[in-house]
Amino acid sequence: MLFPLLNDLTLQFLLTILLILSIIAFLIFQLSTYFKKKPQKEVVITQMKCKPCNYEEKRNFQQGDYVGKKTGKCPECGGEMIIYSIYSELVKGKPKPYVKT
Amino acid sequence: MLQGLGQESWFSLFIFFLFMIIMTFYGQKIQMMVWISEIERALRKLRDYVDKSKGKAISVVKKYGMNEKEIKVNLENFIRFFIISPVDLDPAGVLGRLEFLLDKGKERIHEYASILAPKASESETDNIENILGACIVLDNLYRIVRHFLLLGKKSQSTLHIMQVHMQLPLIMKFAKAYFSSLKAFSEGHPIGDGVGPLVVFYLMDGAPTKEIAKDVVMAEREFEGRKLILVKAKGPGGNVGKPGEAIKKIIEEKKGEIDMIIMIDAAGKLEGEKTGEIAEGIGAAIGDPGPEKYKIEESARKYGIPLNAVIIKQSLIEAVTTMKKEIAEAAVNVVEVVKKRILENTSAKATVLVAGIGNSVGISQ
């Protein structure tokens, strides 16, 4: 006997409260997933290596870098330093927009 | 049973049945409206991608002399470029025709890139070609999604709306990958797909190179008594080249006297697999539409040369964006895998052909 029961004011009141509570719970859940994502920033690293002595250096990517490019003398042995690897890494921080317009 | 109902109960009963009737007869209409609004949202995002990619192309090309207005006009003309796939009702020779059309398409894109940026260097022109390619793909995707949306709205056909809506996650993933690739190409970063050329760069170790086929270079090197023939796309511009042509040429030149072929390529990972996972197998590891793969398989079969493949797993988006650290580290490990395979499967004085397949943006030789 569902419909006659609905006439009962206390039951309607309870149902309304339940509805409001579930909406609030849903909103909190949505917001929590939104804030959980820690902002991460992508940085591009250029790694240089000296072939004779295996000395390594890292710095941020600069325009014109490419793997195999000669970057100068090795501070350890005076050999030739070349770019060995270029890769992206995620670090904590605000994300950088991909395209500036 | 219903005798004891008051006026308010009758009212709630009425509301309930009204709801049932609406849902029965208009449920699908409401579902359509939800789908349409979701497609429209995706379409706005695609439009945004297209606009931003054009903006990026213009800002890159602007550096090489032409003024912005001219670039815009040229770009609008070129962005609707297409290649019609060859007829396959009569499949004999379809690969040859496909190759011909793809080559001509590439040539045209190259022409456009040199018209837009006449003062750009060779590797910069290669990168501009890739940027134009991404613009074309994004523009096409936008047009296709818009077409089905408008068609569905006009004909009120669930079929059209439903098929776009169901493929939407895949389409958007694809669009995002192409959009993100613009950054890597405009700045000259190596991309995940470049892991093959990177491994071969490590194996070359500074050996002198020569161009053997269009945009493909080779080098020869000694390794533990074996002769290594190393092949990769020409860098540091964004090239894929024609590695199949190169491999075929080398095999023919050596009259089949090659003891093993090892191909290294990036491959799509399954969900749940780790980025940078290395796997070994048999076959031609190359993801071209067919012609290059065919040449490699055919020449290897002709002389009975074992064809080994080493793949580095990555997602679609990782393959076209700046190389992830995991992939760069995997490249170093692949060098060891390749060396081990050579030592285990060939005897001293053997000749081994190692080919790194993929886009060579940001990786020289």
Ligand SMILES: [Zn+2]
């Ligand atoms: Zn040194």
